[in-house]
Amino acid sequence: MSSYGQVQVKGGRYRFRGDFHRLEQHMPIRDADHGWRLVGVTKPRDMTYVHSYGGEALFFESLSQGKLFATKCENPACEANGSIFQPFRIYCPDCLSRCTVIDMTELAKQTATIHTFMVCERSGAFNVLDKPIRFINIEFDGVSTILFSYLLMGEPQIGMRVAPVFKYYNPTYTILDLSWVPAGTKAEALPEGFLF
């Protein structure tokens, strides 16, 4: 019997429960063109990693609560003072002081615009998004960077206004909990699980 590996932090340490890997048989690789001689072996592997979001955990938790957090450098001595970062940066890239966390959900609703996009027909293994994937990069008024995400509905165009949507139900606690729809999309048109 096996069960999914689960982890908690208790007393400042990771506590593991369940199975974190499975044993699988190596298989020979043989050359069909040359008398089935041995060429090598397969090496199956199925492992579960444990990963900390550290100072970004707040960002990923807030997505499932319908909030888009960014950070801002408020160090008056910094050249980048006042810069807003999305992707969320824990520290200012210029002065390395800890940034202030700000809620930019309203700013995103009002100003999010597609900077560039790509409709991608292919994906790698372990992809969970429907294809084709509509990658978008989004600019916001007053934000110095250009967030990478995906468009949930509609066809992207440069300059198109979009609005954030969040995966309230069954969140994945990954960046996939944040997506975008064309501005003006009605709430009832959103796919299951997503809300404004």
Next chain:
Amino acid sequence: MITFSQQQLKTPRYLRPVYLVTAGQSKYARAIPEKRTEELCIDAFTMAAELLDLTPAELKKYIHTCYYGHFADHFGDQLLGEALIHDRLGLDPLGNVGIKSGGATGGSTLWEAAKAVASGYSDCALAMGWERMDEVPTDEGNFLIASAADRDWESPLGQIYTGYYAVMAQKYWQVFGKAEASFRRTLAEISVKHHGYARFNPFAHGPMKITVDDVLVSPVVADPLRALDCCLMSVGAACAVLCDEDTAVELTKNSRHKPLRVWVTAGSHTLRPADRRHMEIPLLPNETADQYKDLGKEFPGGDRYPGFTGFLAARMAAYYGYRMAGVVDPMEDFDVIELHDAFTISDVQTYEDIGLRPYGYGRDFVESGDCYHTNPHTGRPGRLPSNLSGGLIGCMHAVGASGIMQVFEIATQLWGRWSEIHGDEKRWKEFGREKPADWTDLQVEGAKRALSVSHAGVGSHVTATILMDPDHLLKKDA
């Protein structure tokens, strides 16, 4: 707006001249099940020794430190593979180190080896790179490559690196290419050229005789990029040996070629394109600030630098390298180049980053015919032939080896040995490949100076390697 300090912009300096004395490479292919990686590395090293008319054992006696470029440990399921290769090459107990910088790994490996010689630490250093991308199926290969993007912010989105690149291609396509059908054809022409040149290269993995229309009907990967716009995924190894002047003279005394002066520089930029911030364009010696003041008017949407359309890392590698080696105008000062054509469109973007054309006008490098061995419009030699190896689209992309393959190629050009090495019937036969009846000699007549550019991912790391015939330097104290 980001600014840079004078200290950060210092022109790099070697404490003594560095020479490239030889280089070698294995065959490249999508899969080489019959050989272990170390066999490919030994093939490359043996070839490097042969070009000096030495045995591998004789060449090994000169080597003092070793630099190994291998990007993706998880492809071969072997951590610290460098140590295995080092042992199999019989180079213990010399100091060695593994280097990884994504697609630029080969270039970065040369960067490290050159500094070891320039500083006096070593008189002779080995730079060896390889990659083994045949040991997982393609979709898992894409997943592993996507692991080089930010694992929390990017790779969950499709697990496909091409997609992260492609958003930048789309911006360039619309802003500077104006989404014109004529630009789409120019991109296709690059693929035709690179697959075509690969036909004359026995090492090459992707030789093809194709037309622009073939490229335009190949399957869409990420619009406007199609399958034939993309680089190969290869297996293979390449190496180069760098020396100080005395060792270089000694090693080449019985050889058919002379040592070449070499300079390697590097630049970087945010791993996530999303983090790019606005800045002024760092200018190359052949540019003025004035020429870019109306860029946003000429190309609406093109006013943000580097935005998603320029590769700052490539610009900085050239910025440092040109000043270091005395290059003023790359179109005039170089005779042949090898660029990192991960995609046809990124090839065009790079023409601008390294100053072959001003920002916004990269396509003209192809449309003018300058980039060809023989200019198709005039029938005369191209002004600055690029990727005569076939590049990453036609020859190979075995990540850790790619930047070294490029240097192998431009070195054979400066040595005047391109035809001897690429035309050798024996080599074609040994690789199990048929030399085409219309095989064409791509030696660039009288080539004295060359450049190669090695590039990672979305432009996170880029190196520039400049080679010169020591009798044709551009500045005395370089």
